Amino acid sequence: MKKIYTIVLSALLLSACTNPKSMSEKSKTYVPETPQLSSDVMTPEVLWSFGRVGNASLSPDGKTVLFAITYYNIEENKGYRELYTVPVDGGDPVQLTNTASNESNAAWCPDGEKIGYISSASGTPQLWEMNTDGSSAQQISDIEGGITGFCYSPDSKKIAYIKQVKLDDDIHDLFPDLPKANARLESDLMYRHWDQWHDYTYNHIFVAELNGGQIKGGTDLLEGEKFDAPDRPFDGIEQLCWSPDSKTIVYSSKKLRGKAYAESTNTDLYEYDLQTGQTRNLTEAHKGYDKNPVFSPDGKYLAWTSMKRDGYESDQTRLFVLNRETGEEKNYSANWEQNAEHLSWSKDGQAIFFISDIHATDEIYRLSLADGHIQRLTEGVHNYQTVEETATGKLLATKVSMSQPAELYVVDPANxxxxPLTAVNKGLMDQLTMGKVESRWVKTVDNKDMLVWVIYPPHFDPNKKYPAILYCQGGPQGTVSQFWSYRWNFQMMAANDYIIVAPNRRGLPGFGMEWLEQISKDYGGLNIQDYLAAIDDVAQEPYVDENRLGAVGASYGGFSVNYLAGHNESKRFKAFISHCGIFNFEQMYVTTEEMWFENWDIGGPYWDKSNAAAQRSYSFSPHLFVEKWNTPILVITGEKDFRIPFTQGMGAFNAAVLQDIPAQFLCFPEESHWVTTAQNGILWQRVFKNWLDKWLK
Structure with missing residues (x-):
């Protein structure tokens, strides 16, 4: 099916809307013309040609949207991000920047007169400002080493910024007479995380005056503290906020180190008083994640998201509000089982808009503070990712689906x-035929109802027989909602002429806490049966060839594939692909970094023989069943994956080869848990397709 947009934009819009005022030097950016495709079926090269829309924010008067678009130059293997604005009421986007510097963290100055952003044009990432039409760009910070995020105070007189501060000794500090030594000397945990080795620095928040000159220093809100604020590696400027009177800053931080940090998710909110220099913990009584603070417009309330249990990273994300005048806090999720994400206050301060997953779609909700009523505002086959109220009471939102990359929309909360507000990818979308996406409810082995997405090939012919692929989701508590991915893209997989079966098996959000939590300590149990129920149900269709079934997945999905490989005696599956999957639970426990995850989901260390739940978990380890492997398997990993170390993939591949099972090992030395660069991403897609075609076609 083709996408039809009600706002018509030229396919060449983005190459023609450059603001002349930002063109004082020769263009160094990459904003391609829409390619003319030779086929209406998706390819990896087309997938990497989409413009990626993100970081949308409303101007202070609520009438204009600032956003970014990133394009990838496949030949250069590089992404280019530029800034744009578009009126909320509709119109052509205006390109504000045109450089090779990849402007980021763009934000409106609260008086609406300037736009700030981070650029590395001067050699390090610094704060720049420009007029709202893109003219008169000027660097206004000169911070040693650069900054990684910033936000203006509401009175426009100050700036808060994030900078890395070195507080630990490295090997050359310890042994200065050995300048060419290259080593690490560690005595505690968390020396590496996700895809980075600890570099002996910590994220700290600084506050400096905005006086028209260059910012060179400021007050360190965590001076001398060996903690990150915001936490690494994924938290950013969204984890701090100014009070409307510009007198305090609230930020999130997990003020723990080493082993204690590795075993806990106890992140708290801290309030820093700029006048007294005092910091107080606002959420000391809370034991799980406390994050995403947002002040109400009048400063009377502070909203944030909170998890109840320490060590459980997939606990319910609850919506809390603190009355700053009385000190009373209220859990508005007390009688509500869904998650609350991406909080945004209404202009009048009487309501909070947010995003929540319900039955495998992400919808917009509204909380009324007066009566605590939570109202669902949207319904459809899509995922909303962000929400913010405009000047007219309508909502600015970013929306995606399995059949469309992100675009900006204006939502009417009344109905x-x-x-659509943008149509950045209209030129490509008009040339592509997307496969049909449908949901079906499948009975599980214990007679529960499970929602399963089925994605059909473009030009699907019900009179043909197609091979089918079971998609195994990661997380394990990740959602199989209407997401658009640039690797695990369902339309891309279906375009290879496969039917894709994507079940919302046990352990996924959007179906109640009992369904979500069942998976912990039961990795080889009911959720595996859910996978089989889903593929067996779809395989009964006359257009599915039950003799040409495969299974693919990443992370926990990669574990699922590795486990299914050892339980495939009937040869239900004829091919497997495992990306960054767990292979040996015992080795995983002592080589990963986030011990809170292992302790909660597995149950504890393998050496605790008195822990029955943990011992049961370790009995599910795929390496215990390799003697039963009988099916070709492709194993993919990244050497910078510290979450599930790449040796797990090596173990799976080596075990297959040693048993003369057809196998391939695709290893990316510079990638981590994800594949993020253009040419590696295209390579991934080609190898993925070739492997499945070889064994299923």
């Missing part, structure tokens, strides 16, 4: 209808 849930939306209208």
């Amino acid at each position: 849930g209808s939306d209208q």
Whole structure:
């Protein structure tokens, strides 16, 4: 099916809307013309040609949207991000920047007169400002080493910024007479995380005056503290906020180190008083994640998201509000089982808009503070990712689906209808035929109802027989909602002429806490049966060839594939692909970094023989069943994956080869848990397709 947009934009819009005022030097950016495709079926090269829309924010008057678009130059293997604005009421986007510097963290100055952003044009990432039409760009910070995020104070007189501060000794500090030594000397945990070795620095928040000159210093809100604020590696400027009177800053931080940090998710909110220099913990009584603080417009309330249990990273994300005048806090999720994400206050401060997953779609909700009522505003086959109220009471939102990359929309909260505000990828979308996406409810082995997405090939012919692929989700508590991915893209997989089966098996959000939590300490149990129920149900269709079934997945999905490989005696599956999957639970426990995850989901260390739940978990380890492997398997990993170390993939591949099972090992030395660069991403897609075609076609 083709996407039809109600706002018509030229396919060449983005190459023609450059603001002349930002063109004082020769263009160094990459904003391609829409390619003319030779086929209406997706390819990896087309997938990497989409413009990626993100970081949308409303101007202070609520009438203009600032956003970014990133394009990838495949030949250069590089992404280019530029900044744009578009009126909320509709119109052509205006390109504000045109450089090779990849502007990021763009934000409106609270008085609406300037736009700030981070650029590395001077050699390090610094704060720049420009007029709202893109003219008169000027660097206004000169911070040693650069900054990684910033936000203006509401009175426009100060700036808060994030900078890395070196507080630990490295090997050359310890042994200065050995300048060419290259080593690490560690005595505690968390020396590496996700894809980075600890570099002996910590994220700290600084506050400096905005006086028209260059910012060179400021007050360190965590001076001398060996903690990160915001936490690494994924938290950013969204984890701090100014009070409307510009007198305090609230930020999130997990003020723990080493082993204690590795075993805990106890992140708290801290309030720093700029006048007294005092810091107080606002959420000391809370034991799980406390994050994403947002002040109400009048400063009377502070909203944030909170998890109840320490060590459980997939606990319910609850919506809390603190009355700053009385000190009373309220859990508005007390009688509500869904998650609350991406909080945004209404202009009048009487309501909070947010995003929540419900039955495998992400919808917009509204909380009324007066009566605590939570109202669902939207419904459809899509995922909303962000929400913010405009000057007219409508909502600015970013929306994606399995059949469309992100675009900006304006949503009417009265009836849930939306209208596209951008059509960045219209030129490509008009040339592509997407496969049909449908949901079906499948009975599980214990007679529960499970929602399963089925994605059909473009030009699907019900009179043909197609091979089918079971998609195994990661997380394990990740959602199989209407997401658009640039690797695990369901339309890309279906375009290879496969039917894709994507079950919302046990352990996924959006179906109640009992369904979500069942998976912990039961990795080889009911959720595996859910996978089989889903593929067996779809395989009964006359257009599915039950003799040409495969299974693919990443992370926990990669574990699922490795486990299924050892339980495939009937040869239900004829091919497997495992990306960054767990292979040996015991080795995983002592080589990963986030011990809170292992302790909660597995149950504890393998050496605790008195822990029955943990011992049961370790009995599910795929390496215990390799003697039963009988099916070709492709194993993919990244050497910078510290979450599931790449040796797990090596173990799976080596075990297959040693048993003369057809196997391939695709290893990316510079990638981590994900594949993020253009040419590696295209290579991934080609190898993925070739492997499945070889064994299923």
